[in-house]
Amino acid sequence: MDNQHSTRLKVLDLVPFGQADPLHHFYALRLARPAWTQWEPGQFIMIRPDSFGLEIPWGRPLGICQLNQRHLICFFQVVGRGTQKLAELKIGEEVTVWGPLGHGFNIEDDTQTLLLAGGMGIVPFVGYVYSHPKPWNLTMLFGHRAPLDCYPVDTIKERIALDTLRETVPGDLDNLIFNLEERIHDLADQNGLVLACGPRPFLKTVQNFALKFNVRAQLSLENRMACGVGACLGCVTQTTEKWPEAEHADSYVQVCTKGPVFWAHQITL
């Protein structure tokens, strides 16, 4: 049944990224525009192609890259049997999509905002940079392992200053951590805002520096999900305080409905 939240969308195209590197399989998936009345960068969808059948029960959570009047763009990397099936989608095929899900990042027009992305964590920032009314207040640091052309950086580069760091040898990681510390520290004097998305160790590093320098920071988590609507309690993360509905500190809250974007001081990673 179609409704605003769960719908069938047609695949408009599926574009592989970073073809030079056959080890990595990155794709931009363009779908027909859903009839959503609103969305926020940082929100996500659950997507389920018919080819999953009963063998692959769960939909897959994908960050929303961009939404405009004609289409919805998502971006994914093949990491397992579900994303492999997504990579086999054909143009014109219909998929089931429910969303937009969760809460997005804060957009503060006049605040110096530092975007920190690790690997696939770049996805929500494509839409963020595009939606921000004053992109000159945004800067971005992007740490990645696969070649840069595997990621959707072009539209970001068009609008804001993007610094990239590729991690190929162990020393690169130290360099990334050093850069994260320096950039977050710089923001402390400007009452700035840090927004981060990436793997858990990356987010933990950002969280540590944000708390150390007392900089406001939001972190977007990516956890394993079954339902995406707050029911299965599989994607939970631990809170540090009685928040947002939890009766007790240190309780678990759903990443799908209470997140995926959390304030850094609200969660334990």
Next chain:
Amino acid sequence: MNLAVKLPGQSIDLNLKNPVLTASGTFGYGREFAPYGDLNALGGFIVKGLSLAPRPGNACPRIIETTAGMLNAIGLQNDGVEHFCQKILPEIAAYNTAIIANIYGGTVEEFFELAARLNHEEKVSALEVNISCPNVKHGGVLFGQDPKMAAQVTAAVRRGAPNKHIIVKLSPNVTSIIEIAKSVEGAGADSVSCINTLLGLSVDLKTHRPSLANIVGGLSGPAIKPVALRSVWQVAKNVQIPVIGVGGITNAYDVLEFILVGAKAIQIGTANFISPTTAFDIVRTLPTVCQELGITSLDDFCGSLEC
């Protein structure tokens, strides 16, 4: 076609507008699914398991997808029965559908207290007693595996909630599910639901570790449907009280298979994760599928398996 079903209990009957319920732990408190369909269309929904005190649940990872199913070891995370009665129930009370409270206690006394607390909540249509959770270290699964303990728990809930229809949820992780079913029937259960999850294990070859922090978890989804059908068939033949079928149902045809082997009503579980509209889709398509198969009365069709 009239889809209304009556589950005649030993003490209290349960009337449903149709046989489609949603299984505990797969449908939150109902409100999570309100954006995806009309909750009033359902026969009812069974809320996430309630305990006396809040429970944080197990460490993560708690879920893993398997072939045609999933393992979960959530560990009954919930904010406790008092929170449910005061904060959640008022929010969902206006829905015109059966709200069934699933309860879990670590001791017989806890089961009694939970039942007593819910007995006077008018909007709670029935209690489903979880004697079979495989994911908590003490209690649940032991109650479900021992006919005497299962009977004790059932009798305690019966005493605590004399006004409510009492459903006892049976575990498939037993030598004879018939024996447990007969035992809870003897102790005053109004109906039984068959089946809870099957204990399973998933491992990661790259890390040499189990996929779940709890090591083992409960298997659910289409993979367990034949086990559920067999259980419902066996139990329905051997008890007088109604049987509610649950396990791997994903569409209206599956619903009718369960009714054919003797289920009066059914629960949609893991299929709510396949799509948040599954339960609503099943209610909508059930009359058409009945018509296609020449079924004119669910009551007559119930238990009509020829063998």
